[in-house]
Amino acid sequence: MKKALVLDNVRFAHGGSEMHFDLAVEAGEWLAVIGPSGAGKSTLLDLVAGFAAPSAGTIAIDGRAMAGVAPAERPLSIVFQDNNLFPHLDVFHNVALGIAPDLRVAAADRRRVEAALDAVGLAGFGKRRPAEMSGGERQRVALARVFLRDRPLLLLDEPFAALGPALRRxxxxxxxELRAGRAEPPAIVMVTHHPEDAVGHADRTAFLDAGEIAAIGPTRRLLAGDDDPRVARYLGTIAPGERP
Known part of the structure; x- marks a missing residue:
């Protein structure tokens, strides 16, 4: 099966310690990434996105090696917690940046932008500025933009962390729903501090600990915490120091 993302023996020195990642994500798969603070979750995304360079190993996206490929040239999209919207642009043009970086929007592209806004429940919001919107509405704008770009890999770096439980759901x-509307949905790698967000959405979940993927498997099984005491301690199903 085609791989959307492969990290092969990737190493990265950080704060006097070395992180080591081996990972394969199938095309169209949704992978959640959990783990304690400092475990390397955001570093993993930075390496994939090209914001950090590995000291060893290879990274491939959609079958293409990423060595020497600039972040802007990588076949992926990212949604951050701060949604990365431009405050001086209205919602329409923030979304249009996904397909028209110079903001020269042809008639056909205009229809695509409007359809993307409609898909996230923001029809009629095109002329608003980000400052005039709620946090949840701004994240909808960010989602509309990345799905308009239609890249094979989507990285989510805790984009919903600042939202309440109901709004996160x-x-x-x-x-x-956006993924379901695509003939070839993108693979998703979603970093989250809320393991419950993975349930019902992520096909698999990876648990990072001390700079490496300590456990990975089907989401419900891994989050049950029965197979690995480190996961159980992180989830709080067994107390620190307690034997499983």
């Missing part, structure tokens, strides 16, 4: 449903 709503955003995950929107994301699921």
């Amino acid at each position: 709503e955003m995950l449903v929107i994301l699921t």
Whole structure:
């Protein structure tokens, strides 16, 4: 099966310690990434996106080696917690940046932007500025933009962390619906501090600990915490120092 993302023996020195990642994500798969603070979750995304360079190993996206490929040239999209919207642009043009970086929007592209806004429940919001919108609405704008770009890999770096539980669930449903509307949905790698966000959405979940993928497997099984005591301690199903 085609791989959307492969990290092969990737190493990265950080703060006097070395991180080591081996990972393969199938095309169209949704992978959640959990783990304690400092485990390397955001570093993993930085390496894939090209914001950090590995000291060893190879990274391939959609079958293409990424060595020497600049972040802007990589076949992926990213949604951050701060949504990365431009405050001086209205919603329409923030979304249009996904397909028209120079903001020269042809008639056909205009229809695509409007359809993307409609898909995330923001029809009629095109002339608003980000400052005039709620946090959840701004994240909808960010999702509309990345799905308009139609890249094979989508990285989510805790984009819904600042939202309340109900709004986080709503955003995950929107994301699921956007993927379902694609003939070839993108693979997703989603970093989250809320393991419950993975349930019902992520096909697999990876647990990072001390700079490496300590456990990975089907989401419900891994989050049960029965197979690895480190996962159980992180989830709080067994106390620190307690034997499983």
